[in-house]
Amino acid sequence: MNDRWVVILTPSARRDLRRLDRQVKRRVEQALDQLAADPAAAELRRLKGRPELRLRVREWRVLLELDHPARKSSCTTCSPAGAPTATDQTPPAPAPLCFAGTEAGCERG
Numbered sequence: 001m002n003d004r005w006v007v008i009l010t011p012s013a014r015r016d017l018r019r020l021d022r023q024v025k026r027r028v029e030q031a032l033d034q035l036a037a038d039p040a041a042a043e044l045r046r047l048k049g050r051p052e053l054r055l056r057v058r059e060w061r062v063l064l065e066l067d068h069p070a071r072k073s074s075c076t077t078c079s080p081a082g083a084p085t086a087t088d089q090t091p092p093a094p095a096p097l098c099f100a101g102t103e104a105g106c107e108r109g
Contacts, residue, residue, distance in 0.1 A: 016078040
């Protein structure tokens with residue numbers, strides 16, 4: 001029986017990898033290969049408020065989801081550590097409504 005996991009790259013992850021410089025790409029590919037060999041040994045972290053796990057590769061982070069029953073890992077993105085992703089950004093809070101007076105910073109309701 002083959003104990004290796006299958007690592008699937010989403011189209012956005014493939015695009016991210018193509019954009020990396022050769023050395024960084026090689027490091028990320030090696031980290032994904034090690035993940036496929038033994039996910040339990042990988043230093044994965046669950047991210048707050050997100051379904052993905054993070055695999056850190058030096059100054060880069062690889063976001064992925066694990067499917068234990070199917071022994072698959074889906075790599076969703078590869079980005080610089082600390083860079084915001086689309087789901088990291090919260091929409092701005094609505095402006096408060098004021099019903100009496102003309103208080104600064106309020107919209108008239």
